[in-house]
Amino acid sequence: MQNVNILIVGVGGQGSLLTSRVLGSLSSRLGYDVKVSEVHGMAQRGGSVVTHVRFGEKIYSPLIEEGKADIILAFEKMEGLRWLHYLKEDGMLIVNDQAIKPMPVVTGAAEYPDNILNRLNDAVSKVFVINALEMAKELGNIRVSNTVLLGVLAQNMDIEKQLWKDTLSGIVPKKTIEINLEAFERGYNIRV
Amino acid sequence: MRELMLGNQAVARGAYEAGVAVATAYPGTPSTEITEFIAKYDEIYTEWSPNEKVALEVAIGASMAGGRAIVSMKHVGLNVAADPLFTVSYTGITGGLVIVVADDPGMHSSQNEQDSRFYARAAHIPMLEPADSQEAKAYIKLAFELSEKYDTPFIVRLTTRVSHSQSMVEIDKPQPISIKEYEKRPQKNVMMPAMAKARHIVVEQRMKDIAQDSCRFEINEIQEGDPKVGIIASGIVYQYAREVFPKASFLKLGMVHPLPKDLILEFASQVDKLYVLEELEPIMEEQIRSWGIQVIGKDLFSVQGEYTANMLERAIKGTDIDVRVAEELPNRPPVLCPGCPHRAVFYNLKKMKIMATGDIGCYTLGALSPLEAIDTCVCMGASIGMAHGFEKARGRNFSKKMVGVIGDSTFIHSGIGGLIDVVYNKGISTILILDNSITAMTGHQDNPATGLTIKGEIAPALDLVALVKAIGIDNVQVVDPFNLMESEAILKEETQRDEPSVIIYKRPCALLDKRQASPLMINKEKCTSCGLCLRLGCPAIQKQDDAMFIDDSLCNGCGLCKQVCRFNAMERVD
Structure with a gap:
């Protein structure tokens, strides 16, 4: 098997840690070598954050190089565009249709680009645009939007569905297992 | 397992x-x-x-x-x-x-x-x-x-x-x-x-x-491969190099000081071209070169920043790697969180045109736009000594228009000595201790002032007021940063003094304070889009199509914007 490279990007505080923990746990359960690289410290305070997940027979570097990501999972759409050069030629992009304005935009020093989804669609052949926040609101908890995205990711990977659900249940707080599984199903069943 | x-x-x-x-x-x-x-x-x-x-x-x-x-x-x-x-x-x-x-x-x-x-x-x-x-x-x-x-x-x-x-x-x-x-x-x-x-x-x-x-240590290991290229590396750079050169000869060093000279000489004699790959300073490279061995290292790379596998591939193989061009996009710098008590202090400092020497912690972010209230950041504890230095170079009148800003944990770490210096050498600095009851930037660690140990056991909490007084500061005031009016009056009073003073801004970190206040929204009838609330640099307040709006998923309900707004346009969502 070829090594699998998944880049998770978003804004500090969006909770990308859950996704990388599920992926890490899942791939080690499957017996793969796995490395996950995270961001801690200053950038977590609302900055642009990136998590690298790599698994396969033997992984040396914990980082995905530019042009080598098989999948980019973007929790925020401008961040999807920012890290797009990490995606390989025929890679897949899963992007949350949410805009979080960075401070230079809030203060008027810069403008939030208005045609991001078009630019992503033009640049990448496999793009999934998901309104995860809306779905999470429908489920009654905006915090599970990342689990909706995890469902979309799972649907696009060659790993048994039940294994995803078992791993997810083992990682989220007990009280939230049910709503997380619901959110996962919502994402998993999206047909694009 | x-x-x-x-x-x-x-x-x-x-x-x-x-x-x-x-x-x-x-x-x-x-x-x-x-x-x-x-x-x-x-x-x-x-x-x-x-x-x-x-x-x-x-x-x-x-x-x-x-x-x-x-x-x-x-x-x-x-x-x-x-x-x-x-x-x-x-x-x-x-x-x-x-x-x-x-x-x-x-x-x-x-x-x-x-x-x-x-x-x-x-x-x-x-x-x-x-x-x-x-x-x-x-x-x-x-x-x-x-x-x-x-x-x-x-x-x-x-x-x-x-x-x-x-x-x-x-x-x-x-x-x-x-x-x-x-x-x-x-x-x-x-x-x-x-x-x-x-x-x-x-x-x-x-x-x-x-x-x-x-x-002879096992952690210093020659990994035999193609003798044309020999690579000496340690730590994370070894992993990058392994990705790029799966077949090369490696000397992987687990011990980076002292270097195993004989082992390195042996390895050097086995390979045609020898690279020393190390991030930051050419420490191994210079030692090895001093033994008369030809190596390639920093002539290909900078002492700045991190190495990457692509960087090694480009520099050593000379190959071009075809990747998409990175987009030019607005930066996303880290920001003070919604509800952060530091924001209120910086808002007042900027409004009152008070210059500030800064320190290490979340509050260093007060240097960024739109608050731009912090002028310096050097090391842990430096804000106080530097404020004193500003006074001694520029005089008392300048000192009356400036403050030193430091967090609770940083003050305990190495600010105390600076404050003693201010008192001892007859300075008049005003020092603001932003006490958010935690060491926040590193992810919420307890410290001597929080009353808890790392194991969560109750400990005697350091009394910052008593400590500051014991140092010889007679003018100490404690204020809630969210009380903007009182804070402004106290800032004015203390900076004008011909004596040193300390203002302790006390309010827990927004991520720590779990009290849920309902978020605010903007009454569009009252809002004139003057943009004053944007000067708070709160991530929850944004401008959309020339109108202000509050993102209720981000707002923590601190109400600072309500105090700032001159048209009473901020209203609480019930």
Whole structure:
């Protein structure tokens, strides 16, 4: 098997840690070598954050190089565009249709680009645009939007569905297992 | 059993398996989690010390008392601990002593990117450098063994990418904690000139012995491959190089000081072209070159920032790697959180045109637009001494239009000395202590003022008001930063004084304060789009199509914008 490279990007505080923990746990359960690289410290305070997940027979570097990501999972759409050069030629992009304005935009020093989804669609052949926040609101908890995205990711990977659900249940707080599984199903069943 | 572990967690596991008795630290990215994980082992006494110097001194004491001790810090923390570091090299140890230092190439969360390997050389202390979590655990255990074998402290150097990446770790059984007999040994443990002279001879011989023996250490390993390209590397750079050159010959160094000279000479003789790949300073390269060996290193790479696998491929293979062009997009710098109490202080400072020397913590973000209230940031504790320096250079009238801004934990770490200096040398500085009841930037660690230890036990809480008064500051006021009017009046009063003063801004970190206030919304009828609320730099307040709106998923309900708005347009959502 070829090594699998998944880049998770978003804004500090969006909770990308859950996704990388599920992926890490899942791939080690499957017996793969796995490395996950995270961001801690200053950038977590609302900055642009990136998590690298790599698994396969033997992984040396914990980082995905530019042009080598098989999948980019973007929790925020401008961040999807920012890290797009990490995606390989025929890679897949899963992007949350949410805009979080960075401070230079809030203060008027810069403008939030208005045609991001078009630019992503033009640049990448496999793009999934998901309104995860809306779905999470429908489920009654905006915090599970990342689990909706995890469902979309799972649907696009060659790993048994039940294994995803078992791993997810083992990682989220007990009280939230049910709503997380619901959110996962919502994402998993999206047909694009 | 195997487990996926953060590098820092693996260091903690290594300490546990090595039978460590005492663990100390001051938090600092990227080293913080090491000690948080160690604290989970009931068997190990663990503490947050007030600063890295104290942390190392406690560890030295524990070691001399006969137990194994570990102390952890970030690279700049080792500057603070440098004084005891250089002399514990002379005394050596009784129980094994390991100093873990985490460097931050690329400055993900630091004010400089100094290379801690210089300290190993300067202080004559051996240094190991692991390349992943498994090695992090193994090297900690090995460092304790070697520390006791050679009677020297050991440094284990990490970098951000090793500290903050997870990889698989084999779990082993811990060895029990054992404390050696205490024995009075003044010749070894009292470093006065006569004894220190004798110990310096021991240190020199010890380092020669280790350099010789390290040629046979398993962690320094020749991995035979294509002899055309030979690569010497350690730590994370070894992993990058392995990705790019799967077939090359490698000399992987687990010990980066002292270098195994004979082993390196042997490797050099086996390969046609020799590369030394190391982030930051050319420390190995210069030593190897001084032995008359031709190597390629920093002529291809910069001393700035991190290496990447693509960078190595481009520079060494000379190949072009075809990747998409990175987009030009608005930056997304880190920001003060919605509801952050610091924001209120900076808003007032800017409004009143008061200049501020700054310090290290979340509040350093007050330097960024739109608040732009902080003019300087150098090191832990510097805000106070620097404010005093501004006064002595520019005079009292200037000092009345400025303040020093420092957090609670940073003040305890190394601001106290600065404040003593202000009083002693008749300064009139006004110092703002932003007391948010936690060490926030590094991820919420307790400190001497919070009333809790790292293990969550109740501890005597340092009384900042009493401390400041004891130093000789007669004018101390405590204010809630969210009371903007009162805060403004107090700022005016204290900065105008011909005496030094301290204002303690007391309100818990927004991420700590779980009281849920309902979010605010903007009444569009009343809002004139004047944009004053945007000057708060709150991520929840945004401008859309020339109208202000509040993102209720971000708003924490602090109500600061309600105080600022002149048209009463901010209303609470019920």
